Amino acid sequence: MDYKTKQREAIFSYIQQQKNRYVTVSELLHALKESGTDIGLTTVYRHLEKLEAKGIICKYHINGSNAACYKAVDKEAEKFLLKCEVCGRLVRFSCRDLENLYKHFNRAHNYAINPYKTVFYGRCDRCKEGQNA
Numbered sequence: 726m727d728y729k730t731k732q733r734e735a736i737f738s739y740i741q742q743q744k745n746r747y748v749t750v751s752e753l754l755h756a757l758k759e760s761g762t763d764i765g766l767t768t769v770y771r772h773l774e775k776l777e778a779k780g781i782i783c784k785y786h787i788n789g790s791n792a793a794c795y796k797a798v799d800k801e802a803e804k805f806l807l808k809c810e811v812c813g814r815l816v817r818f819s820c821r822d823l824e825n826l827y828k829h830f831n832r833a834h835n836y837a838i839n840p841y842k843t844v845f846y847g848r849c850d851r852c853k854e855g856q857n858a
Contacts, residue, residue, distance in 0.1 A: 733772040735762045740782055740797050747785060747794035747815050783841050785815060804840040811852035 739756050740748060748756075750769055757764050773795060776782040783798050785806065796817065805823055807816045823840070830836045 730772075732762065732764050732768060733775070735760070735764070736769060736772050737776055737781070737797070740776075740795055743796070745796075745816070747796045749792060749794050753795070783817075785844075798841065806841075806844045807849070808844050808846050809849035809852055810846050811848055811855075814849050814851075816849070 735757055736753065739753060739760075750766070750773070754764070754766060754769055757769075773782065773784070777784050777795075781798055782795050784793050784795055786793050794815070796815075799817075804819050805817065807818065808814070809816075827838050827840060830838050
């Protein structure tokens with residue numbers, strides 16, 4: 726039986742309010758406690774797992790640590806993830822060319838790639854501008 730709780734709603738609401746930004750569990754927990762939501766760490770993780778399983782938030786593991794961060798998913802607008810190797814900024818985006826590549830893998834190679842778990846590494850516009858060309 727799956728039912729909504731005030732705590733789960735508070736978690737999802739905070740993540741949604743962050744728009745295009747990923748949030749850590751510690752940031753989320755701090756914000757919820759600041760807003761008066763009495764919630765424990767184990768409960769936060771349990772609700773995050775449920776929200777991720779439903780496909781309404783996505784989880785990303787930060788390189789070099791066990792930490793994870795979360796973001797609300799807009800399945801129509803965001804399908805792929807870019808990570809800047811310099812500043813660490815994460816950006817979700819949609820791209821028809823990549824969608825076609827994924828369809829090709831599915832048709833020609835019988836392999837379904839999960840775009841929500843695929844990460845492309847490079848340099849964001851801000852960090853590219855700071856480099857010597």
